[in-house]
Amino acid sequence: MRKEVPLIITFLAGAFFIADYFVPHTGFSHIAETINGWTIIVITFAYVLGVANVTRVNLDYIQRKGKDTPYKIILLICLLFMMTVGIVWGIAEGTIFDWFFINIYVPMQSMMFALLAFYIASAAFRAFRIRSTQAALLAITAVLVMIGRVPIGEAIWKDFSNFAEWIMNVPQLAGKRAILIGAALGAISTGLKVIVGLERTHLGAD
Amino acid sequence: MRTLSKTKIWSLVCILVLISLGLAIAQEPAPAQTQSTSDSRWFDDNRWNVFLTLVIIFFLIIYFIEKAKKGKNLFVRRIAGLDAIEEAVGRATEMGKPILYVPGIDDMNNIQTVASMIILGNVARTVAQYDTPLIVPIRLPFVLPVAEESVKQGYMAAGRPEAFQKDNIRFISDEQFAYAAGINGIMLRERPAANLFLGSFFAESLVLAETGFSTGAIQVAGTANIHQLPFFVVACDYTLIGEELFAASAYLSREPKLLGALKGSDYAKGIILAALILGAILISFNVEWFKDWFFVE
Numbered sequence: 001m002r003k004e005v006p007l008i009i010t011f012l013a014g015a016f017f018i019a020d021y022f023v024p025h026t027g028f029s030h031i032a033e034t035i036n037g038w039t040i041i042v043i044t045f046a047y048v049l050g051v052a053n054v055t056r057v058n059l060d061y062i063q064r065k066g067k068d069t070p071y072k073i074i075l076l077i078c079l080l081f082m083m084t085v086g087i088v089w090g091i092a093e094g095t096i097f098d099w100f101f102i103n104i105y106v107p108m109q110s111m112m113f114a115l116l117a118f119y120i121a122s123a124a125f126r127a128f129r130i131r132s133t134q135a136a137l138l139a140i141t142a143v144l145v146m147i148g149r150v151p152i153g154e155a156i157w158k159d160f161s162n163f164a165e166w167i168m169n170v171p172q173l174a175g176k177r178a179i180l181i182g183a184a185l186g187a188i189s190t191g192l193k194v195i196v197g198l199e200r201t202h203l204g205a206d
Numbered sequence: 207m208r209t210l211s212k213t214k215i216w217s218l219v220c221i222l223v224l225i226s227l228g229l230a231i232a233q234e235p236a237p238a239q240t241q242s243t244s245d246s247r248w249f250d251d252n253r254w255n256v257f258l259t260l261v262i263i264f265f266l267i268i269y270f271i272e273k274a275k276k277g278k279n280l281f282v283r284r285i286a287g288l289d290a291i292e293e294a295v296g297r298a299t300e301m302g303k304p305i306l307y308v309p310g311i312d313d314m315n316n317i318q319t320v321a322s323m324i325i326l327g328n329v330a331r332t333v334a335q336y337d338t339p340l341i342v343p344i345r346l347p348f349v350l351p352v353a354e355e356s357v358k359q360g361y362m363a364a365g366r367p368e369a370f371q372k373d374n375i376r377f378i379s380d381e382q383f384a385y386a387a388g389i390n391g392i393m394l395r396e397r398p399a400a401n402l403f404l405g406s407f408f409a410e411s412l413v414l415a416e417t418g419f420s421t422g423a424i425q426v427a428g429t430a431n432i433h434q435l436p437f438f439v440v441a442c443d444y445t446l447i448g449e450e451l452f453a454a455s456a457y458l459s460r461e462p463k464l465l466g467a468l469k470g471s472d473y474a475k476g477i478i479l480a481a482l483i484l485g486a487i488l489i490s491f492n493v494e495w496f497k498d499w500f501f502v503e
C-alpha cells in the first residue's frame with residue numbers, strides 16, 4: 001500500500017498534465033491551473049520542513065559543542081531575526097527586512113558571483129593545457145573564437161569575426177543540439193518510467 | 207491478487223477524487239476575461255506532430271521494455287562516469303571521509319532533479335554497504351523529503367537502516383549563491399573524499415566544481431544543462447553528458463525493464479537522426495513540407 005498509493009497518484013497526475021498540453025478546453029485548463037495552485041501551496045508548506053531541518057541539524061551540532069559552534073549560533077540567530085522582522089514588520093520596500101536584505105545579503109550574493117571570474121580563469125588555464133590532440137583542438141578553437149570577438153581580430157583579418165561566428169553557429173551549435181536531443185529523449189524516457197511506475201527507486205526496493 | 211485488488215480500489219478512489227474535484231471546479235463560474243476567450247476544443251490541432259512523435263517514442267520504449275522482460279540481453283555501452291561512482295565511494299571509505307552528493311538547484315518539477323533522486327537512491331545503497339557517511343545538501347525544501355526518503359530507502363535496500371543519518375540530509379538555503387557558499391563550506395570543513403554533482407546546475411556549477419578540485423576530492427558531475435557542461439568537464443574527473451544522467455538509473459541497477467526503456471529511447475534517437483538527415487536533403491531541394499511538419503505553435 002505504501003508504494004501503490006504514490007504510484008497511482010503519480011500516474012494520474014502525470015497523465016493529466018500530459019493531456020493538458022494537448023487539450024485546449026477552457027474547463028480542462030481551469031482544473032490544471034487549480035492543481036498548479038495546489039502545488040504552490042504544498043511547496044510553500046515545504047519551507048516549514050526546510051526551517052525545521054536547519055534548526056534541528058544546527059541545534060544538534062551546538063549541543064555536541066563542535067568547533068564550528070559559533071557559526072552555527074550566528075546562523076540560527078540570523079534565521080530567527082530575519083523571520084521575526086519579516087513576520088512583524090513585513091518584507092516590503094523600506095522595511096527592516098528589506099534593509100538587511102539589500103545591504104547584507106545582496107552584497108554577499110554579488111561577492112559569490114564575482115568569485116566566478118577567478119574560478120573561470122583557473123579552470124581555463126587547466127583546460128587549455130595541450131596534452132592531447134583533442135585538447136589542442138579545443139585550445140586552438142578557443143583562441144580563434146576569442147580573437148574573432150575583439151577588435152584586433154578584424155585588424156588581422158577583416159573576416160575574423162565572421163569566422164568566429166561560423167565556429168559558434170555551425171560546429172559548436174551542432175554539438176550542442178546533439179546533446180540537447182539526447183537529453184530531451186532521456187527526459188521523456190525518465191518521465192514515462194516514473195509515470196507508469198517502472199522507475200520506483202525513490203520509493204524503495206521491491 | 208490481494209495487492210492487485212487494493213491497487214484497483216485505490217485507483218478508483220484517486221479517479222473519483224479527481225473527477226469530483228474536476229466537476230466541482232468546472233461548475234465554478236469562470237472569470238469574465240476567460241469566458242470571452244473560452245475554448246471548447248478537446249484537442250489542439252497544432253500539436254498533432256508532438257502527439258504522434260510522443261506516441262512513437264512511447265511505443266518504442268514500451269516495445270523494448272516488453273522485449274527486455276522476455277529475457278532479451280540488451281547491450282549498454284560503458285559509461286565511465288557511472289563506473290567511477292563506486293570507485294569514488296571505495297576511495298572515500300579507504301580515507302575514512304564522507305561523500306558529498308549535490309542534487310542540483312532545481313525543484314522536483316525538473317526531470318533532472320527526479321533523475322538525480324533516482325541516482326541518489328542507488329548511490330545510498332552502495333554507500334550503505336561501505337558504511338561511509340553520505341552528505342546531501344538541499345537547496346529547495348520540497349526536494350528535502352524526497353532526498354531523505356531516497357537515501358533511507360537506499361540504506362534499507364542494503365540491509366543497513368540503522369546506518370542512515372537523517373542529519374546528513376541538510377537544507378542549506380533556497381538562494382542560489384547562499385547554497386553554493388554553504389556547500390563550499392562543507393567541502394572545506396568536512397573535506398569529503400568524493401563529490402558527486404548530479405542534477406540541474408546553473409552559474410554555481412564552476413564555483414562548486416573548482417572548490418571541490420582544490421580540496422583534491424574525486425569528482426563526478428552530470429547535468430543536461432549544456433551551458434554548464436564545459437565547466438564540469440574542466441573541473442571534474444568524470445562528467446555525465448546530457449542523456450547519460452538519465453541513463454544512470456538503468457546502468458547502475460541493470461534492471462531489464464529500465465534497460466529496455468533506455469534501448470527504446472536510443473532507437474527514438476535513431477529515428478530523429480534519420481529525420482534530420484532526410485530533412486536536410488529535402489530542404490536542399492527546396493521541399494519544405496517535411497520541415498514545416500515539425501513546427502510547433
